[in-house]
Amino acid sequence: MDTQNLLKRKYTPINGEFYDKLETAATLDQRCELVYLDEEGNEHNVISRIEDLYTENGEEYAVLEDVTIRLDQIKSLNGDRLILEERKNYHEDFAHEFYAAGNEVLIGENDYYTLIVNKEMNILELKARKYWDSMDDIPELKSQLIKVGNLIHERFGLLNDLTDLLPNEEGVLEAPFVPARGILMNMGLFKVADLLPPNCTTIVHNRGSFSVNSIRVRTFMDRYFAENWLAER
16 A cells, blocks of 8 residues: 555545454453554554544544544554455445334344334434443444434434333432443434333432433433423424
């Protein structure tokens, strides 16, 4: 690859499998070995966390602890060499499926949660199936939220359906943390409704969940009122 004036060259998308490795490292907050070229083509070998991945003007970037680099500057990740190829944008296939689907789109489903988008009401629904307290339990949730957030171009609401979770004997339920909270807010998230189980009297927000200090949050015992509050513009 000709490295002269690298960032002045047209961005070349990276291989989808390699992107998945970057995304996994970022989601799991892993320190990894990265070899990359700077703007002048000088090679750097660093051990760093990937703090964020984002797209701007059709170009993909990784935010490391000390520097932000365009993805086609990377030569290797943990010894795996980067593959550059002319391919569809990483999100194009997902976007095509999203726009072609009906009103409700299933984004992700596993033992811990189901993530659905209601396109008509502009609501993300995150149904917690059992409590999680570690990113290791939900490694895909951050990337799924970011993918769908990129496709919702207006203000949107998040319905946290917690009705499958069990409060303690005093009726207190701790809200599970949601990754990418700040990213979602930047994408247009403006309200969060917590749908509570009937035996819940108190919900506790920790620093990993949405709190009243970061975004508008209300609790509901009835799904109808929660959805309509979120859909109000």
